[in-house]
Amino acid sequence: MALTAEERAALAGLEEQERHLRRGATLQRERDRVSELFILSKGIMMSFVLLDDGSRQILRFLFPGDMLAAANLVYREAPEAIVALTDAIVCPFERDALGALVESHPRLAAVILMHHQIERVALTDRLAALGRASAKARVAALLLEWRNRLRNTDKGISTVFTLGLTQEEIGDATGLTAVHVNRMLRQLEEEALISRKAGRVTFLDERGLVRAAHYIDRHDGLDLSWLPPGR
Amino acid sequence: MALTAEERAALAGLEEQERHLRRGATLQRERDRVSELFILSKGIMMSFVLLDDGSRQILRFLFPGDMLAAANLVYREAPEAIVALTDAIVCPFERDALGALVESHPRLAAVILMHHQIERVALTDRLAALGRASAKARVAALLLEWRNRLRNTDKGISTVFTLGLTQEEIGDATGLTAVHVNRMLRQLEEEALISRKAGRVTFLDERGLVRAAHYIDRHDGLDLSWLPPGR
DNA sequence: CGAGATTTTGAGAGCCTTCAAAGGCGGTGG
């Protein structure tokens, strides 16, 4: 997407500070008092909520370039926890910095709105998957999602990638138990859709995997042409 | 929230046109070519997706004041269908109208961003419910959600309201079958949490219902103070 | 008043969970 130099600079202004996080480190817990947002600059993180029976629902996996904790714009207390899955670097900024950005560069407000829409649609896809898809479809969709997101930052990735998740985490993202995730992975393997070795996943039959997952790539079919031209 | 007169006028500009819809009418189907967004001005609607096995997942119920089809900002083809649950009035506007609005009234961009965040958190709550909550909790949460949303436009509503949904629709929203929804409603009734009569629901024990639903009201705990003052 | 939609109820099946335990892998300390 074409941004003006000035807009780029304004966005970069949000990334002036850096905070380094170790694998496993917590950026915020649920109900923490918060007033900062973040841009994830390096690494992979996740957001989740804990239910009162102790179970966990992973809401979203976060990759470089994602805006984290956007809900802190409106909530005094964090509605979700955010944790680093790998060593990571985040760039914190106060929420009024976003207000100032929007005032000085209104076109960026539109860009941010658009990004949030893409993310929102991805969220509704997962909602539909949890509501209506089988366990196998949900696990397959997660694998496809990860490969596609990893490919955004590493163009070299095609059918082989490292899934840095335990089966328990896969379960918490897909609404399944770790035990059943294991059986589903095995089944995908037996059907020759994927193979696994040492934490690395290989897509043997991507077409078949997409079919099994009912997967739709939401980074396709975008139409950004209506954005007013930059000055 | 305090908007300037000018900002109010600008927002009203989005609502210049009206389109009337009959109960059951379709505003857009999945994959329709689209370039308009809408503000719902009257009535109740819903958005949903159809899965390839024919099942339906209701994504969101839409009440007056909601922005509809915001995803049309970025997608050429509609990712979700939108249908009227009651007779309704929507105000269509082209997506570049939103671009123009944001350029002339940057503060409104921040307001819109904030609204989207509230909605996004509501969506993640439902995601967690579908992933991890029991059928009874999901149905109870839907009832609470509807009462609260209806109360936004009709302050007179307290513990009695009309749920204008079939049990099949409740099922499609909660990821259950109509048959099981029926049993869960009955169970809530037997536990004296609600009563039902002629399509009207009464909350007999709201505290107990909130507990059963693990419900969190996301319109609480908002902090909008950081918004730059209007000029 | 009749037809279709919706709600209700029962019985049986299946997907996924729970519980349990063994095997594998990496990491740490001696």
Add this chain to the structure above:
DNA sequence: CCACCGCCTTTGAAGGCTCTCAAAATCTCG
């Protein structure tokens, strides 16, 4: 460099929550 330890993966068996199928009862609307 090896042994040990904890975490993760894998596998089996049994149970339960929710689904499917089916049919009757009730409701709504023309």
